[in-house]
Amino acid sequence: MKRSIALATVVVTALLLAVTDVDARRMGGGRSLGAQRSMTPAPSVTAPANPGAAANPVMPAQPGAAMARPAAPAAAPAAGASRWLGPIAGIAAGLGLAALMSHFGLSEGFGSLLLVMLVVGGGLLLIRALMARRTGATTAPMRYAAAAATPATPPAAAATPRFEPAWAGGTSATPTGARRYPPGFEPAPFVAEAKRQFTKLQQAYDRGDRTALAEVLTPAMQDEIGRELDERGHQVPTEVVSLNADVLEVATEAGQHWASVRFTGLTREDGKAQPESFDEVWNLVKPVDGSTGWRLAGIQQYA
Amino acid sequence: MESFGYEHVSPDEKTRRVRGVFDSVAGRYDLMNDLMSGGLHRLWKRYAVMTAHVRPGARVLDLAGGTGDLARLFARRVGPEGTVVHTDINGTMLAAGRDRLLDAGIALPTAQCDASALPFAARTFDCVSIAFGLRNVTHKDRALAEMRRVLKPGGLSLVLEFSRVAAPLAPAYDWYSFNVLPRLGRLVAGDADSYRYLAESIRMHPDQATLKAMMEQAGFEDVEVHNLMAGVVALHVGRVY
Numbered sequence: 001m002k003r004s005i006a007l008a009t010v011v012v013t014a015l016l017l018a019v020t021d022v023d024a025r026r027m028g029g030g031r032s033l034g035a036q037r038s039m040t041p042a043p044s045v046t047a048p049a050n051p052g053a054a055a056n057p058v059m060p061a062q063p064g065a066a067m068a069r070p071a072a073p074a075a076a077p078a079a080g081a082s083r084w085l086g087p088i089a090g091i092a093a094g095l096g097l098a099a100l101m102s103h104f105g106l107s108e109g110f111g112s113l114l115l116v117m118l119v120v121g122g123g124l125l126l127i128r129a130l131m132a133r134r135t136g137a138t139t140a141p142m143r144y145a146a147a148a149a150t151p152a153t154p155p156a157a158a159a160t161p162r163f164e165p166a167w168a169g170g171t172s173a174t175p176t177g178a179r180r181y182p183p184g185f186e187p188a189p190f191v192a193e194a195k196r197q198f199t200k201l202q203q204a205y206d207r208g209d210r211t212a213l214a215e216v217l218t219p220a221m222q223d224e225i226g227r228e229l230d231e232r233g234h235q236v237p238t239e240v241v242s243l244n245a246d247v248l249e250v251a252t253e254a255g256q257h258w259a260s261v262r263f264t265g266l267t268r269e270d271g272k273a274q275p276e277s278f279d280e281v282w283n284l285v286k287p288v289d290g291s292t293g294w295r296l297a298g299i300q301q302y303a
Numbered sequence: 304m305e306s307f308g309y310e311h312v313s314p315d316e317k318t319r320r321v322r323g324v325f326d327s328v329a330g331r332y333d334l335m336n337d338l339m340s341g342g343l344h345r346l347w348k349r350y351a352v353m354t355a356h357v358r359p360g361a362r363v364l365d366l367a368g369g370t371g372d373l374a375r376l377f378a379r380r381v382g383p384e385g386t387v388v389h390t391d392i393n394g395t396m397l398a399a400g401r402d403r404l405l406d407a408g409i410a411l412p413t414a415q416c417d418a419s420a421l422p423f424a425a426r427t428f429d430c431v432s433i434a435f436g437l438r439n440v441t442h443k444d445r446a447l448a449e450m451r452r453v454l455k456p457g458g459l460s461l462v463l464e465f466s467r468v469a470a471p472l473a474p475a476y477d478w479y480s481f482n483v484l485p486r487l488g489r490l491v492a493g494d495a496d497s498y499r500y501l502a503e504s505i506r507m508h509p510d511q512a513t514l515k516a517m518m519e520q521a522g523f524e525d526v527e528v529h530n531l532m533a534g535v536v537a538l539h540v541g542r543v544y
Contacts, residue, residue: 195456196456199456200544202457203457203542203544207356212525236359237356237357237358239429239457240456240457243456268358273384
């Protein structure tokens with residue numbers, strides 16, 4: 001009896017805590033949800049580094065991790081003796097293998113056989129890589145001028161962004177120098193449209209306007225956000241104090257265009273006096289056939 | 304040419320005549336509103352402010368704020384961290400409103416300004432409202448463009464105004480407007496002409512769909528129309544992203 005009471009207390013407390021936790025936040029409540037993407041390009045997206053790649057509509061390879069995190073220790077060039085460890089180990093293994101073979105009385109002929117097998121294996125790998133590149137090249141080219149607008153907004157809005165790159169005192173230039181986009185992709189209008197959509201979505205979320213949200217969320221995200229709306233208490237509208245956007249990656253995979261947009265800035269949530277900074281990546285998806293506009297598939301916390 | 308009620312006058316003449324009307328009615332304005340609408344104007348204003356959903360700390364601009372009804376409701380919502388700027392083009396109305404607000408213990412920044420040439424920087428406010436004022440503005444398109452300009456992204460505009468009543472109610476509404484209103488005006492405010500102007504200017508004001516199109520023209524998005532009392536009054540909400 002006593003135990004069940006204790007258990008009930010724990011459950012009720014947990015529920016209460018959970019409810020207060022989702023109160024009056026911005027959309028997504030500052031957590032990661034929905035489709036998560038690693039920004040390093042997937043193998044099918046990686047295009048060869050030769051000059052002919054410019055004609056390829058698929059995303060060119062991005063040097064290093066596109067997420068531009070501070071360089072991970074593993075990526076740093078190995079220093080001193082460790083640089084030589086690889087070759088030395090290789091030589092040692094070769095010598096060891098040769099010694100082993102001669103120990104078992106295997107002739108030079110066996111060594112040649114091994115070499116032939118290696119060459120055949122390498123050739124097969126090369127053919128596979130070439131085939132993969134050819135299938136990648138047959139995907140339809142992207143049309144970003146039209147793609148930037150969702151059905152909810154007039155297409156003209158994408159072509160003529162009505163706001164300067166930054167508002168409310170944010171830094172103006174979004175760093176796009178290190179990014180590489182598919183040919184024909186214009187980051188500036190895309191960024192302007194992404195910021196409009198961010199504000200619009202936040203407003204719809206504040207109002208609890210599920211119809212407006214359904215237009216720009218994938219079904220999975222509609223479920224997630226719908227649950228947030230069900231659970232939240234009194235919603236104090238979130239103020240977006242400043243907002244910057246940066247397109248990290250645009251890629252095409254399995255008949256869908258993906259765009260990862262990093263949003264940074266300040267929001268004032270829950271009527272607090274002090275604005276808080278946020279840094280999150282929104283993963284947007286749009287079918288290659290253009291049957292819908294861009295929809296939000298997931299939010300990833302960046303910092 | 305601009306319409307002053309059913310007359311066509313030059314823009315300057317309209318501005319001058321509207322000033323005359325409000326100088327004349329300022330003292331009895333609230334009493335007349337209550338009598339004419341049966342107190343309903345208070346509900347309409349409340350509904351408008353409720354729809355705006357402003358957060359504590361927000362910055363609100365009330366245009367043609369007159370006797371300060373909307374400003375008072377907004378001031379309560381935005382709290383001590385927020386700002387409500389109470390404005391009107393008519394000095395007499397503005398002074399009456401400021402005095403009333405001060406009597407209620409609310410001190411707001413007050414500015415006499417023309418809605419079609421606002422003395423505020425772009426992207427300053429979270430919400431701009433104009434209640435029963437757009438009808439009297441000489442250049443409505445300019446006023447709407449100005450409201451759009453001073454809004455921050457994510458902000459919204461409220462236009463509360465008399466509008467086109469549903470057809471079945473029109474005869475009764477017309478009879479009331481042209482027979483009862485001017486008489487009430489003469490009896491209570493001692494000015495029948497001003498209240499005839501009120502009834503006429505309501506007829507000349509763009510209907511729901513036209514005003515919605517004008518707001519979209521001015522750059523507002525997702526414009527919503529809320530009909531109140533079968534369209535006697537309509538609240539237009541326009542957003543900026």
